[in-house]
Amino acid sequence: MAILVLLCSLGTLIAQDVVKVSGDYAYHVPSNVSIEQAKAIALERARLQCLADAFGTIVNQSNSTVIRTKNGQTDMSQFSLGGTEVKGEWLGDLQAPVYQIRYDEQSECNIVHVKVVGKARAITSARIDVACKILCNGHTPRHEREVFYEGDQLFMSFLSPVDGYLCVYLVDEEANAFCLLPYEADSNGSQRVQSNKNHLFFSKQLSDNPEVVDEYVMSCAKDGESNVFYIIFSPNPFSKAVDYSSFTSLQQLSYEDLQAWLLDVQSKDAQLQVIRKTIGINRLK
Numbered sequence: 001m002a003i004l005v006l007l008c009s010l011g012t013l014i015a016q017d018v019v020k021v022s023g024d025y026a027y028h029v030p031s032n033v034s035i036e037q038a039k040a041i042a043l044e045r046a047r048l049q050c051l052a053d054a055f056g057t058i059v060n061q062s063n064s065t066v067i068r069t070k071n072g073q074t075d076m077s078q079f080s081l082g083g084t085e086v087k088g089e090w091l092g093d094l095q096a097p098v099y100q101i102r103y104d105e106q107s108e109c110n111i112v113h114v115k116v117v118g119k120a121r122a123i124t125s126a127r128i129d130v131a132c133k134i135l136c137n138g139h140t141p142r143h144e145r146e147v148f149y150e151g152d153q154l155f156m157s158f159l160s161p162v163d164g165y166l167c168v169y170l171v172d173e174e175a176n177a178f179c180l181l182p183y184e185a186d187s188n189g190s191q192r193v194q195s196n197k198n199h200l201f202f203s204k205q206l207s208d209n210p211e212v213v214d215e216y217v218m219s220c221a222k223d224g225e226s227n228v229f230y231i232i233f234s235p236n237p238f239s240k241a242v243d244y245s246s247f248t249s250l251q252q253l254s255y256e257d258l259q260a261w262l263l264d265v266q267s268k269d270a271q272l273q274v275i276r277k278t279i280g281i282n283r284l285k
Helices: 002-017 035-055 255-268
Strands: 018-028 057-070 073-086 088-104 109-122 131-136 147-149 153-159 164-171 176-181 191-193 199-201 225-234 251-254 273-282
Touching: 018 035, 018 088, 035 073, 035 088, 035 109, 035 225, 035 273, 088 255, 088 273, 109 255, 131 273, 153 225, 164 255, 176 255, 225 255, 251 255
Parallel strands: 147 273
Antiparallel strands: 018 109, 057 073, 088 109, 131 153, 153 199, 164 176, 164 191, 164 225, 176 251, 225 273
């Protein structure tokens, strides 16, 4: 009975940590940014603004002084590094984002306005410091890209200081979510990763188990298409969302189902983190 009461109490505490948040953001689109890219930027900033309003921010700054002496002359320079971090994390959408796009004559640019509603929680402990890079046509850090062209090959590197479990999804502009990792032939619910090992994914050539590896070549329906990667990592075991094989032979589910799954797994595991990375895909000229 004591154990049952304790478990119920913990469940109540977890539920209290999760709150409903909502807000909006208006993004003035520069001339060199496509509307689809602008929608992705506006969405991310709207979520960040909701988190800042609900949980606050942390402002950090580091000042340094560099003194150089050459030929009897001393030169001194100062520089500072700073940043702002929100003290919360977005767990998932409760409603699909609503966009409005209009042209503003005064500023002579398009404005993308987005409204968001979701669930979030405060960050109460330090996150595991993982390194994830989306790579184009190569395996080294210098191949990291935010813009791809159709026909480019996709790779991803991942490094964690602790053992853990990993899933990767790609969401396209049609709100389709594709599970890239674990591989389709892998019966595990997530990809196991070892600590302090630089893992490279989507390469048969560099894999210890090439027969299960899926390789990907990027494509797009139109120039300037935006895709979003969801990299989900936890030191605790978890399983990917339920999906099905589509006509593209990829493991697929809807964006709404992905958001519902993310909300569920993050609510149950405070150490699980979601890293979002947006890329653009251009047609060859």
